[in-house]
Amino acid sequence: GEDVEQSLFLSVREGDSSVINCTYTDSSSTYLYWYKQEPGAGLQLLTYIFSNMDMKQDQRLTVLLNKKDKHLSLRIADTQTGDSAIYFCAESIETSYDKVIFGPGTSLSVIP
Amino acid sequence: NAGVTQTPKFRILKIGQSMTLQCTQDMNHNYMYWYRQDPGMGLKLIYYSVGAGITDKGEVPNGYNVSRSTTEDFPLRLELAAPSQTSVYFCASREVGTDTQYFGPGTRLTVL
Numbered sequence: 001g002e003d004v005e006q007s008l009f010l011s012v013r014e015g016d017s018s019v020i021n022c023t024y025t026d027s028s029s030t031y032l033y034w035y036k037q038e039p040g041a042g043l044q045l046l047t048y049i050f051s052n053m054d055m056k057q058d059q060r061l062t063v064l065l066n067k068k069d070k071h072l073s074l075r076i077a078d079t080q081t082g083d084s085a086i087y088f089c090a091e092s093i094e095t096s097y098d099k100v101i102f103g104p105g106t107s108l109s110v111i112p
Numbered sequence: 113n114a115g116v117t118q119t120p121k122f123r124i125l126k127i128g129q130s131m132t133l134q135c136t137q138d139m140n141h142n143y144m145y146w147y148r149q150d151p152g153m154g155l156k157l158i159y160y161s162v163g164a165g166i167t168d169k170g171e172v173p174n175g176y177n178v179s180r181s182t183t184e185d186f187p188l189r190l191e192l193a194a195p196s197q198t199s200v201y202f203c204a205s206r207e208v209g210t211d212t213q214y215f216g217p218g219t220r221l222t223v224l
Contacts, residue, residue: 004154008152030211031211031212033212035215040217040218041217041218042116042202042215042216042217042218043155043202043204043213043215044215045212045213045214048212088154088155092211099157100157100211100213101154102154102155103154104152104153104154105152105154
């Protein structure tokens with residue numbers, strides 16, 4: 001079946017790097033996404049990667065995709081207190097409505 | 113360009129009451145979605161629409177109805193509210209090409 005898994009919590013010190021991991025089951029995914037949700041707010045797209053790419057870098061964010069292992073990671077360099085949020089991994093699957101499956105979210109806490 | 117807007121932000125309903133959650137987008141996106149988010153869970157798709165006049169069920173449609181008379185608006189109706197419908201509801205619209213979904217700020221609904 002289709003499933004996206006993430007660890008639920010991560011705690012890092014300010015200035016360190018954070019790595020949030022995600023595994024997915026459907027090999028027919030087209031895009032993989034990372035969304036950020038701050039308290040009381042909607043999901044905000046952080047970055048996405050096309051399924052035939054291995055890596056994407058965008059300022060402090062690095063996304064790594066291992067298609068063989070169906071593993072996606074998000075690395076945040078120089079983590080700041082403003083990065084504290086819930087991070088959702090998601091994959092889109094080609095269906096009649098381009099289904100997107102979300103993971104449960106990883107709550108990142110940044111310790112000053 | 114306001115993106116995706118949702119009203120109300122918060123609502124408390126009594127069991128058996130009905131209400132409509134409003135969603136509007138100004139990006140001229142054809143695809144729109146309604147999700148619910150429960151604590152510690154990923155988003156679950158309630159209903160989606162691929163264009164004005166066309167709607168279909170997602171994973172958890174029971175207890176809900178939708179309509180799509182215009183490209184901009186995609187209201188979600190709860191007819192007989194139940195405590196199991198206590199959740200945060202997110203509306204999203206999708207950009208073709210990257211399949212990126214843009215989310216509204218959410219409606220927090222409590223049914224007592």
